[in-house]
Amino acid sequence: MTSQDRLVAAAQELMWERGFAATSPRKILDRAEVGQGSMYHHFGSKEGLAAAAFERSAAETLARAEVILRSDEGDAASRVVGYLLVQREVLLGCPVGRMASDPDVLASDSLSTILRATFARVRTLLSEAIAAGVAAGELRDGDPADIADTVLAVVQGGYVLARAEGGAEPFNRAVRGAAALLRTRTDGGAGDRATR
Numbered sequence: 001m002t003s004q005d006r007l008v009a010a011a012q013e014l015m016w017e018r019g020f021a022a023t024s025p026r027k028i029l030d031r032a033e034v035g036q037g038s039m040y041h042h043f044g045s046k047e048g049l050a051a052a053a054f055e056r057s058a059a060e061t062l063a064r065a066e067v068i069l070r071s072d073e074g075d076a077a078s079r080v081v082g083y084l085l086v087q088r089e090v091l092l093g094c095p096v097g098r099m100a101s102d103p104d105v106l107a108s109d110s111l112s113t114i115l116r117a118t119f120a121r122v123r124t125l126l127s128e129a130i131a132a133g134v135a136a137g138e139l140r141d142g143d144p145a146d147i148a149d150t151v152l153a154v155v156q157g158g159y160v161l162a163r164a165e166g167g168a169e170p171f172n173r174a175v176r177g178a179a180a181l182l183r184t185r186t187d188g189g190a191g192d193r194a195t196r
Contacts, residue, residue: 004042006032011053016095020050020111021104051110057095058118062125069125076133080126081182084151084175090168093159100156123148147182154178 001009010032014023025046029036043049068083088094096118105111126148133139154174161170 003032003034003038006034007039007042007049008053008056011049012057012095015050015053016057016092016098019102019105020054020099020108021102023050025049047108047110050108051114054096054099054111054114058114061094061096062118062121065122065125069129075138076129076136077138077182079129080133080151081179083126083129084155084179084182088171090159090162090171091166093163094156097156097159119152123152126151151178151182 007028010028011023014027014031018027025036025039028046028049029039039046039049043052064086065083068086069079071079071082074082092098096115099105099111099115105115123145127144130139130142130144130147134141134144154177158171158174161174162168164170
């Protein structure tokens with residue numbers, strides 16, 4: 001890896017573990033094992049590096065969501081339930097959602113733009129899958145945007161509950177519960193065939 005790649009990877013890890021405000025340039029440099037000049041040469045500032053790292057984390061998060069929600073396998077209900085039940089690093093939280101509780105991220109135009117755009121894209125992916133399920137008769141009528149926000153809120157809220165309790169079980173209960181509720185919306189048991 002180049003020094004630039006090491007800096008981005010280190011910033012990604014530290015921001016996921018600690019958040020943006022608690023991630024100092026010194027901690028990034030120490031983890032990346034590069035000199036201070038390298039960070040300022042490639043990124044100009046901590047915020048510039050954070051934006052590059054957050055952009056990469058967001059792209060990875062979106063890629064994982066797209067693999068599940070745009071899969072050709074299974075029906076739409078199975079894809080949405082699959083998104084709920086996919087294996088995650090629960091105690092670390094969502095690398096994107098975790099940034100929403102950081103006032104410094106919300107105050108930064110570049111970082112808050114990435115945050116909003118990533119959630120908007122996940123919401124769109126979920127809405128498209130849900131709308132396809134409604135159109136195919138797999139899901140009963142409902143506003144796909146409302147259901148998408150509910151699914152997203154369950155996942156993000158599940159992370160918070162798990163971190164507060166110090167164990168993954170609150171998250172697991174939340175997503176299992178949401179999956180069970182989603183299955184009650186299916187016609188012909190489509191959700192019962194969901195990937196676990």
